[in-house]
Amino acid sequence: MALKLRTFGRGGVHPHDFKSFSNDIPIRNAAIPPEAVIPLQQHMGAPAECLVEPGDEVREGMLIGKAPGVFSANVHASIPGKVKEIRDIYLATGMRSKAVVVEFEGEFERGGNGDVQWRDMDSKELLETIRDRGIVGMGGATFPTPIKFTTREGNPVEYFVINGVECEPFLTADHRLMLEKTEQVLTGIEIVRRILSPRLVLIGVEENKPDAIEALQEQIALENLDIEVVALKTRYPQGDEKQLLKALIGREVPSGGLPLDIGAVVSNVGTVYAIYEAVALAKPLIERIVTVTGPVLKNPANFKARIGTPVGNLLEECGGFSGVPGKIVAGGPMMGFALADPGVPVVKGTSGILALSERQSRAVLQTPCIGCGRCIAACPFGLSPTILYKWIEHREYAEAMSAGLMDCKECGCCGYVCPARIPLVQGMKLGKLMGRKKG
Ligand code: SF4
Ligand code: SF4
Known part of the structure; x- marks a missing residue:
């Protein structure tokens, strides 16, 4: 008898996933943009305070925006070069932000190395490192990660849950990360284990990514790690942390509450990978994996793209369009934002760029509610x-x-x-x- 896969309780839908456009395509580095437009507001909370002026020279990974408090995040230069200007821009969400525009110049000479003895660091040092290097939730919510990891007296963390669900149609960035950077993702999880000391560590992955499940299980066995990979039924919105917790541990986060209220902390696969880079490689968050895909795009891709790369550059790097795009969307089709301007930059929360067909984007005739429920x-x-x-x-x-x-x-x-x-x-x-x- 087939094993019953876990999932959340009420509601949800199962849209066609359209992942085959890009789920077999390995991650590759996107071209360095001639000009990176780096917003100071890429996270939930207060914008970072600008530390540079036009004309300043910046190195790759240099701090250019400082978090003014705990509910914010540092911002770093994603490319080396000269600050051309500080200007107001619109983000994909429609919000406005100040952005540092860096013209690419000079050499890549980022500090940091691949030999940090993170196992000698205590939880306070690890948390400070994550804060300094600007880590936020990479699943789209961009909640400053250090706040999530700051536990409360009397609220022990029972579960550390890693979200490898990626339930939005079209997106394959997390899938590729689990498949290609398995060891690094697991190292990121071990770093967080040191901070939170959870009783159990679980990775939730939907059954439509069997190769990622297998890769994780094999590496866990190889390293003899105490991590359980749980295959989940494919269902939207299982990637929402409340639904994921319901599916994995059967507990419900109260209205207005946080996962910590039920003894859990949830992080996305992309976040633990960014933590690995921040701690083990001493590298600030200056790039991320972005799926660029859709039925009217010539060559869909999974890019490792620099923060601040204009969306239009990535679309061009995919060879442009094979048909007339009806809509360009940042994020997934269910929760993403339609873009009016291809100059909008990739930010820490950009998981995907979709080029949808005219048919997929056509406005439909609205009729009165029929009370169907x-x-x-x-x-x-x-x-x-x-x-x-x-x-x-x-x-x-x-x-x-x-x-x-x-x-x-x-x-x-x-x-x-x-x-x-x-x-x-x-x-x-x-x-x-x-x-x-x-x-
Ligand atoms: S968009 Fe809001 S109201 Fe609609 S199904 Fe989702 S949570 Fe419920
Ligand atoms: S027709 Fe009315 S009741 Fe039925 S799904 Fe739409 S809004 Fe809900």
Whole structure:
């Protein structure tokens, strides 16, 4: 009898994954951009404070933006060169940020080496190193990692959970990382184990990545590590940390709470890899793996790209388009952001760039709600999207918030199943924004 795969409880969807465009393509270095546009706001929390001026020379990996407090993150130069200007830009999310524009010049002479004796470092030193090198959550949320790893008195970490789910269609960056950098990912996990001292370490990977599961299991056995790899049923949004914890440890994070409230800390595979580089190679977070893919792209790729590389450069490096793109999206198709400008830079949270076809991007005719309840059944967070949407439409934000609007993770499941094509997620985003504004 086949083993029943674990998954989360209510709701969720199973969209076509479109991963075959890029899941067999090895990671390769993207070209160094002639000009890197490095935002000072690439993370949740306060923007980094600019430490450079136009005309300054910067080295690769040099600190150019300093976190003003704990709820922020340092920013480093991703290429060597000269600061051309500091300007305001729009990020993929539509938010504005100041950005340091560096013109590529000179040599690569980054400090750091591959021989750091991290096993001699205590948890405080490791945490400081992670803070100094600007590590944030690489799954898209960009939550400053040191805060996640700062545990509370009386709140021991039972579980350290590594998120290797990558449930968004099209994206294959984490898949390739688990496959090609297996040893380094596991070293990153061992570094975090030293900080958190968890009772159990689990890696959750969806069953549609059997080669990654096998590679991890083989390396774990080879190194005799105390890490369990758990194959999960393929289902969206299993990569959300609340759903992942439900699937892996059967516990529910309370509304408004954190995983630590149920004894868990969750980090993405990309984050533990960045921790490996930060600690074992003394390398700040200046590049990341980005899947660049889609049905109208000539040669999809998984790039290791410098932070600040304009999205348009990566699309060109893929050979451009084979058809007319209907939409360019940063992130996955469920939670990503449509881009109006190819000059938008890759940031720490950019997991993918998608070139969708016209058919996939076509606006569909919206019709009135038929009260079918499909959106309610699909919401993994137990919300009633149709009711929330009606309140938001009527500008009754307080009502929507008291019905759980702030628990909405903007996963897109409700909009995906709605037969009336009501823009439910866009409504939730607007409602949350207005609700916050009105306090
Ligand atoms: S977008 Fe929000 S309301 Fe819709 S299914 Fe996801 S969490 Fe529920
Ligand atoms: S899925 Fe769409 S049509 Fe059905 S109840 Fe929800 S909003 Fe209305």
